[in-house]
Amino acid sequence: MTGKRRFTRVKFPIEGQYEFKGEKFPIQIRDISVRGLFIEVLNAPVVGSEISIVIPLIDDASISVYADAKIIRNCADGFAVEFTKIDIDSFTHLKNIIAYHVGDTQKVVKEISDCAEID
16 A cells, blocks of 8 residues: 555455453454554544454464554544554564565565564
8 A cells, every 4th residue: 555654554354353441342354564454343442542452363263463552543434553562473473464465575574674663
């Protein structure tokens, strides 16, 4: 994707869930990057809210991406989040998903390096 984006987003339609104030909600992921993702949902918490996200990568959920995130943008069909905390295993799964879809592992590695330099 182009524009002001600093990190490549890839289409990654998959179901998951987020937790907000102790309540869990099913979600549909639209796209994902090393820095965040877009969630398709009709009702979203307000910008600035912090949520926890789980994205099962296989049916039995034995391999999943777990992340804490902050809502940075709301729109009519969903909301965008920026990851605030992600464990190394989840980050590795995320990197592999993006590298596979982009087809340019070096580009993804560069973005990860750039991501590490952001405060």
